[in-house]
Amino acid sequence: MTKPSNNVETPKSGSNRERGRPPKIRSSEVYGRAENWRNILEQVWDRLWPLLSNAHSEGEVTKAFQDGASPYDQNFVPSLSPLTLQVLRESTLPKRPKPLQRFLADSLAGVGVVTPRRSRDICAQERAKGKSAHHILRYEFYVECSCGYEGHSKNHACPKCAAEISFPLGLGSLIS
Numbered sequence: 791m792t793k794p795s796n797n798v799e800t801p802k803s804g805s806n807r808e809r810g811r812p813p814k815i816r817s818s819e820v821y822g823r824a825e826n827w828r829n830i831l832e833q834v835w836d837r838l839w840p841l842l843s844n845a846h847s848e849g850e851v852t853k854a855f856q857d858g859a860s861p862y863d864q865n866f867v868p869s870l871s872p873l874t875l876q877v878l879r880e881s882t883l884p885k886r887p888k889p890l891q892r893f894l895a896d897s898l899a900g901v902g903v904v905t906p907r908r909s910r911d912i913c914a915q916e917r918a919k920g921k922s923a924h925h926i927l928r929y930e931f932y933v934e935c936s937c938g939y940e941g942h943s944k945n946h947a948c949p950k951c952a953a954e955i956s957f958p959l960g961l962g963s964l965i966s
């Protein structure tokens with residue numbers, strides 16, 4: 791490390807991984823878990839946050855989730871209590887509920903196999919991927935109509951005389 795860093799590191803216990811080896815965790819798995827947990831946190835937030843924001847030990851974090859996030863608490867505690875406590879102490883912790891829920895979910899979704907920071911980066915990357923993946927909103931055909939029109943159909947009909955494209959039997963119900 792050449793630059794000074796106050797980033798929170800993952801717990802030393804249980805991380806016997808060799809240095810430099812890519813961690814065995816899939817980005818899609820991390821992101822999927824983050825989205826799931828964000829939904830959970832959103833649901834229980836009004837109960838959970840008053841307790842969690844006053845938790846200052848691993849035990850108190852565990853208790854906060856048990857009292858404030860049941861029946862989902864076992865997703866998070868006790869296994870992620872130490873990690874949660876670390877994340878809550880990060881200087882970049884958002885203040886407003888929605889960004890804070892996302893921050894927590896994204897940070898914890900790496901379950902300590904990767905650092906909270908890396909976990910958030912993974913989620914941001916996966917989120918950006920989802921946004922850039924386009925899908926077809928509408929499709930039309932090139933038609934030659936008996937009215938003389940040649941060109942693209944509009945709503946699967948001739949734009950000039952409104953003659954509809956007749957799909958082969960069965961296919962119409964699938965695609966129109």
Ligand SMILES: [Zn+2]
Binds near residue numbers: 937948949950952953
């Ligand atoms: Zn026509």
